Amino acid sequence: MRRTLIAGNWKLNGSKDSITKLVSELTTGISAVSNVDVAVCSPYIYVPFTESLLTDSPISLGAQDVSMHASGAYTGEVAAVMLKEFSCKYCLVGHSERRAIHGESDDIVVSKFKALKVEGLVPVLCVGESLEDRDQGITMSVVEKQVMAVINECGIDAIDGSVIAYEPVWAIGTGRTASPEQAQEVHAGIRALLERFNKDIAVKTQILYGGSMNPANASALLAMQDIDGGLIGGASLKADDFLAICQAA
Numbered sequence: 686m687r688r689t690l691i692a693g694n695w696k697l698n699g700s701k702d703s704i705t706k707l708v709s710e711l712t713t714g715i716s717a718v719s720n721v722d723v724a725v726c727s728p729y730i731y732v733p734f735t736e737s738l739l740t741d742s743p744i745s746l747g748a749q750d751v752s753m754h755a756s757g758a759y760t761g762e763v764a765a766v767m768l769k770e771f772s773c774k775y776c777l778v779g780h781s782e783r784r785a786i787h788g789e790s791d792d793i794v795v796s797k798f799k800a801l802k803v804e805g806l807v808p809v810l811c812v813g814e815s816l817e818d819r820d821q822g823i824t825m826s827v828v829e830k831q832v833m834a835v836i837n838e839c840g841i842d843a844i845d846g847s848v849i850a851y852e853p854v855w856a857i858g859t860g861r862t863a864s865p866e867q868a869q870e871v872h873a874g875i876r877a878l879l880e881r882f883n884k885d886i887a888v889k890t891q892i893l894y895g896g897s898m899n900p901a902n903a904s905a906l907l908a909m910q911d912i913d914g915g916l917i918g919g920a921s922l923k924a925d926d927f928l929a930i931c932q933a934a
């Protein structure tokens with residue numbers, strides 16, 4: 686049986702003060718949550734600070750991005766081995782904001798995915814279609830292409846121990862959520878794709894939904910058969926909302 690994972694993506698938000706308050710509220714409230722894996726993905730600069738605040742907490746730490754390189758003359762980059770040194774368990778790769786704003790291609794996403802696997806971090810591979818893609822009826826082929834980029838280069842075994850997050854671009858930060866049925870259809874499609882290569886890995890892999898998930902819609906989304914958790918943006922910045930989503934799971 687797959688465990689549920691609720692991961693907060695703080696994006697470019699926070700300060701020492703606000704993170705101290707948020708993590709304090711989360712670590713207090715998390716005792717009421719059971720049978721759910723919970724993680725927060727901090728901005729790089731606050732990773733060590735967040736690590737110290739999470740000491741002895743069941744909440745795992747994650748990062749939002751990683752360099753495809755292990756070391757060297759890559760100004761401004763942060764390597765997977767560095768994230769590991771500060772207890773990051775998870776790291777996002779291929780978030781739509783990085784694909785769209787920073788021009789990250791599938792090739793770059795795959796290289797980052799590989800860099801994380803080398804260091805034993807859990808990549809959270811983000812995939813999803815734009816509104817235009819959905820209107821053209823090509824949602825599944827867009828998502829399959831993004832997942833296949835990793836399988837073609839790294840092999841299906843690399844998906845084992847990784848997480849996939851389906852995030853329709855049109856639902857991110859817009860308040861517009863995919864309906865549970867729309868999300869389930871894509872999640873089932875992703876699982877069917879994995880199953881073509883390896884049934885066990887398909888059954889084991891956690892597939893998260895992301896895109897305006899909040900306390901009001903979380904239960905219905907998380908009740909769907911192939912939705913194994915959430916990647917939460919805006920609502921992860923408010924402890925009450927994030928904890929309510931964890932409880933809904």
Ligand SMILES: O=C[C@H](O)COP(=O)(O)O
Pocket residue numbers: 694780852856857858859860895896897898916917918919920
């Ligand atoms: O990584 C999180 C997603 O981009 C969802 O963000 P959101 O919950 O603010 O829509």
